[in-house]
Amino acid sequence: MEDSELEQIRKARLEQLKAQGGGKAASGGSGSQEQAAQRQQQEAEARKSVLNQILEPEAADRLGRIRLVKEQRATDIENRLIMLAQSGQLRQKVTEDQLKELLNAMADNKEEEKIVVSRRKGWEDDDDDLLDL
Template identity: 40%
Template sequence: MDEAELQAIRQARLAELQRRQGPAGGAAGGRPGGTADSTARQASEEDARMEMIAQILTPAARERLSRIRIVKQQKAKSVEDLLIQMARTGQIRNRVDEDELISLLDQISKQESKEHETKIVYQTRRFGGDDSEDDFDI
């Protein structure tokens, strides 16, 4: 995506968010323009986030991440968060390609499966006071 396409997407998103607020959005909470400001701030934060992701990922990796976002929004957001954090701490030196993104997704999936792993523990108890079998007359 070039800069003109990104700018067009930003403007469309901002218009969509403002349209969702509607005419009652300005009077909400007794603060005229308060929701419009927060909406604009959210849109600009999202745009900055998308711009960082565009700088971090190659076009093929961005396409894969966008396909993941269609199916699992939360997973795509967590991957984006991780990529941004890694870029800020200097762990990413070059642009991340599709293969590296796949490996990162595998690591995240393994970590999530370990977190959601359940263990079932069976405890057997004997009924009665003693364990001897001489209570039964055969």
Template identity: 40%
Template sequence: MSDLDEIRRKRMAELEARQAAAQGQMQQQAQQQMQQQEAQRQFEEQKKALIAQILTTEARSRLANLKLTKPELVNQIEIQLIQSAQAGSLRGKVTDEQLKVLLRQIAGQKREIKITRK
């Protein structure tokens, strides 16, 4: 009986060790995910602050409204504006009219798809 008890104890110890290792790994993954979320939040805050410096109030309002329907397009425009500002190619704040021109340029880049039925 003592051999059987010894085998059970060893097996139980192995299972507990595996479970502890799995829990440690899960905690590490959770921490990494939290760090990534925090980095993403900080990036979004920095982007928002830069956009506030680059755009006038009316242009920001237009961009916020557009973001509700086309978030990918707005993200692309925001990145383009930030890059232009960092490169020094923007003179002053971007007005609503200038933003409209930029939106037309980007919208014009999209391909028009025609479907014909026969």
């Protein structure tokens, strides 16, 4: 069963590469736009197929909920999962707990944004009001 899943992932990736190569050969007008749209649709279908093969239903559901809130984060996670599957590092379907661990690991790697407030000195100060008594 494991070998057949890997074979399906490889076929999906091969189709994806063929679609990318075919789109680059096109040139000009609306035909290339249609081909680009078709290529994007094929890539989306290939991604969906691969993700269905490597994610358990609960993990796929969680990833879908993440997509509703932060689409870019969900795309990053999908890319990471597909890369792991293509490199043969996934030996079984990804569970919801494993997906949580991956999310936490990727969140730790991101640099947190910091807000720095710099105040000007020498402007009106509330302490000046106390001296006028």
